[in-house]
Amino acid sequence: xxxxxxxxxxxxLPVEQRCLQDLRLAPVRRRPTQFRLLQQNMLAxxxxxxxxxxxxxxxxxxxxxxxxxxxPIDNADAEGALLFGADYNVGDNAKRKVAGDIFEVVTHxxxxxxxxxxxxxxxxxxxxxxxxxxxxxxxxxxARQIAVLNLPRGYDWVRLLVPEAQQSINDIxxxxxxxxGLALPTSTPDIAVVVLPETEREDPSWRGELPNLTxxxxxxxRNAYLRLAGRIExxxxxxxxxxKRSLRSDRLxxxxxxxxxxxxxLEGFLGAPRVEFEVQTLSLEGTAAMEIYRAASLxxxxxxxxxxxxxxxxxxxxVSAIHRAVRDLYIxxxxxxxxxxxxxxxxxxxxxx
Amino acid sequence: xxxxxxxxxxxxLPVEQRCLQDLRLAPVRRRPTQFRLLQQNMLAxxxxxxxxxxxxxxxxxxxxxxxxxxxPIDNADAEGALLFGADYNVGDNAKRKVAGDIFEVVTHxxxxxxxxxxxxxxxxxxxxxxxxxxxxxxxxxxARQIAVLNLPRGYDWVRLLVPEAQQSINDIxxxxxxxxGLALPTSTPDIAVVVLPETEREDPSWRGELPNLTxxxxxxxRNAYLRLAGRIExxxxxxxxxxKRSLRSDRLxxxxxxxxxxxxxLEGFLGAPRVEFEVQTLSLEGTAAMEIYRAASLxxxxxxxxxxxxxxxxxxxxVSAIHRAVRDLYIxxxxxxxxxxxxxxxxxxxxxx
Numbered sequence: 001x002x003x004x005x006x007x008x009x010x011x012x013l014p015v016e017q018r019c020l021q022d023l024r025l026a027p028v029r030r031r032p033t034q035f036r037l038l039q040q041n042m043l044a045x046x047x048x049x050x051x052x053x054x055x056x057x058x059x060x061x062x063x064x065x066x067x068x069x070x071x072p073i074d075n076a077d078a079e080g081a082l083l084f085g086a087d088y089n090v091g092d093n094a095k096r097k098v099a100g101d102i103f104e105v106v107t108h109x110x111x112x113x114x115x116x117x118x119x120x121x122x123x124x125x126x127x128x129x130x131x132x133x134x135x136x137x138x139x140x141x142x143a144r145q146i147a148v149l150n151l152p153r154g155y156d157w158v159r160l161l162v163p164e165a166q167q168s169i170n171d172i173x174x175x176x177x178x179x180x181g182l183a184l185p186t187s188t189p190d191i192a193v194v195v196l197p198e199t200e201r202e203d204p205s206w207r208g209e210l211p212n213l214t215x216x217x218x219x220x221x222r223n224a225y226l227r228l229a230g231r232i233e234x235x236x237x238x239x240x241x242x243x244k245r246s247l248r249s250d251r252l253x254x255x256x257x258x259x260x261x262x263x264x265x266l267e268g269f270l271g272a273p274r275v276e277f278e279v280q281t282l283s284l285e286g287t288a289a290m291e292i293y294r295a296a297s298l299x300x301x302x303x304x305x306x307x308x309x310x311x312x313x314x315x316x317x318x319v320s321a322i323h324r325a326v327r328d329l330y331i332x333x334x335x336x337x338x339x340x341x342x343x344x345x346x347x348x349x350x351x352x353x
Numbered sequence: 354x355x356x357x358x359x360x361x362x363x364x365x366l367p368v369e370q371r372c373l374q375d376l377r378l379a380p381v382r383r384r385p386t387q388f389r390l391l392q393q394n395m396l397a398x399x400x401x402x403x404x405x406x407x408x409x410x411x412x413x414x415x416x417x418x419x420x421x422x423x424x425p426i427d428n429a430d431a432e433g434a435l436l437f438g439a440d441y442n443v444g445d446n447a448k449r450k451v452a453g454d455i456f457e458v459v460t461h462x463x464x465x466x467x468x469x470x471x472x473x474x475x476x477x478x479x480x481x482x483x484x485x486x487x488x489x490x491x492x493x494x495x496a497r498q499i500a501v502l503n504l505p506r507g508y509d510w511v512r513l514l515v516p517e518a519q520q521s522i523n524d525i526x527x528x529x530x531x532x533x534g535l536a537l538p539t540s541t542p543d544i545a546v547v548v549l550p551e552t553e554r555e556d557p558s559w560r561g562e563l564p565n566l567t568x569x570x571x572x573x574x575r576n577a578y579l580r581l582a583g584r585i586e587x588x589x590x591x592x593x594x595x596x597k598r599s600l601r602s603d604r605l606x607x608x609x610x611x612x613x614x615x616x617x618x619l620e621g622f623l624g625a626p627r628v629e630f631e632v633q634t635l636s637l638e639g640t641a642a643m644e645i646y647r648a649a650s651l652x653x654x655x656x657x658x659x660x661x662x663x664x665x666x667x668x669x670x671x672v673s674a675i676h677r678a679v680r681d682l683y684i685x686x687x688x689x690x691x692x693x694x695x696x697x698x699x700x701x702x703x704x705x706x
Binding site for chain 1: 606621645647652656
């Protein structure tokens with residue numbers, strides 16, 4: 001039931017399901033932390049009855065997304081005030097970190113549910129209308145199913161690719177290392193959308209909308225990427241998303257750089273179509289993000305300029321493919337808006353599959 | 354005299370030369386700031402008798418650079434304690450920001466003095482031996498003089514270039530904008546080292562080692578870039594430096610991205626030799642910086658891979674020029690070490706001029 005803080009629920013909650021861990025008699029060495037925010041419990045407590053965007057209530061689905069993301073933090077604070085009174089305190093840094101992770105998990109859950117709905121329809125089931133989203137106009141086809149994967153921090157997205165593609169990239173890297181002592185490290189977008197491999201198309205778990213964000217559902221979300229690692233064709237990584245709750249000016253560049261590397265590897269070397277890389281945030285903090293993200297993909301610019309040089313031939317397709325490195329900077333208004341946006345994207349993109 | 358806090362000096366100091374401004378009766382709207390750190394006065398107070406690395410004392414010249422950068426902050430704190438007692442307080446964020454700027458200015462001053470010494474020798478003067486650095490083995494030649502420029506925040510380094518080069522880059526940008534609606538924004542390295550234009554070679558001000566960091570000397574440092582804007586050939590921007598006091602993982606990428614853009618424009622489009630782009634910091638904060646900065650320059654990788662494709666011809670010189678985007682991540686041990694490093698770099702690089 002929660003979502004909003006419930007004193008009745010919290011009072012009845014087993015200690016191990018609480019949003020806070022009392023560390024005053026179990027302190028962390030060299031840390032002043034007295035209470036720890038338990039992110040998974042906070043999500044399970046707050047979203048024990050629905051996934052945002054897919055609740056029965058339109059009001060909840062259209063709540064400003066920043067408020068939805070803040071809700072688990074507020075609930076933890078309310079639990080602290082109830083159970084520990086004036087003793088309760090959690091540092092701002094800890095809250096910011098957890099809020100960033102919650103933003104990422106809730107975003108993943110919203111996209112996951114829309115993907116499940118899309119997949120069910122593509123597999124021949126009727127279009128689920130609760131809550132109502134416009135039915136896709138794309139002809140249903142099981143080959144058009146997708147998966148939304150939350151990639152863990154430090155993961156190399158190249159490991160999602162089929163072995164031959166990984167090998168090609170490793171060849172490039174080995175060549176760089178051997179001939180020049182150089183690396184081509186990749187970090188990771190937070191969320192990747194991929195076309196579902198053929199052998200997964202019958203598996204109903206890709207078509208199941210999550211009813212809530214309790215611990216078992218969070219586990220489904222967190223581990224989904226493991227089921228598809230090593231099985232994605234380069235052209236089937238159709239969308240990458242960097243999720244950053246706030247974008248100070250020096251934080252703009254990691255997604256921009258990573259988009260450039262992905263485009264160089266996937267488009268430039270493996271011949272994949274355009275890599276759609278997007279950045280999602282809640283707050284711009286007055287940065288020049290909009291302008292910086294108009295930046296062209298460096299790989300594409302290099303190829304285009306090469307094509308203008310005398311004596312050099314470049315395939316016209318390569319030249320026509322010039323595009324932005326980061327396709328858009330998106331600030332979701334609400335969970336519903338975020339879900340709708342994925343649906344729109346799929347309606348356009350999946351006609352090509 | 355200061356460097357170390359001097360109660361006698363501070364007590365005799367006119368109010369307008371103090372390190373702190375008392376804002377309690379002149380508060381800033383919507384800010385709780387009670388005392389403002391006056392960065393220029395702090396530098397003038399602390400370094401009123403020498404430039405680090407060029408002091409008479411070897412002990413001072415070899416003090417850990419982090420300590421040297423911290424010294425003006427410590428002196429301001431000591432002034433606060435002396436004049437305002439328990440009332441004195443300055444926020445950690447304000448101190449961090451000022452420390453970052455001080456790191457940049459002191460770095461510039463150290464490099465400036467080594468450049469001045471180098472230029473004097475290149476112009477036919479004897480090698481200055483106080484303090485002693487090894488005399489360059491490069492044959493003196495006035496054409497080998499250089500300038501070290503501190504570029505202000507938000508400056509576009511392209512504006513340093515001669516008009517024809519700026520025009521070429523603007524053509525590329527206009528083409529991207531007109532044909533694709535894209536931009537190719539550049540930000541700026543903090544410090545640029547350039548070959549001195551021919552018309553400046555007789556000007557003795559490029560050969561004057563600064564005696565200290567009092568206000569007039571700071572002005573010389575801050576405005577030097579204005580004297581050379583629009584006068585640098587693409588091949589004469591020989592070194593770029595990003596100065597970041599600490600490198601959290603998300604701050605690694607701005608210099609990496611900027612190095613890639615510089616290399617694409619200068620090497621790829623304007624035919625300049627390798628752009629040496631370095632990052633200097635005091636603290637790694639456990640990041641993977643060393644590994645990430647082994648990344649190859651994306652432009653160079655794109656060209657190399659193009660050259661391996663069937664039916665494409667790329668000049669062998671372009672292929673052989675493949676290199677790292679960020680040449681090195683440097684943590685200066687001391688001001689002396691930093692000065693020596695520039696001298697070593699010039700000894701290698703300027704033989705090519």
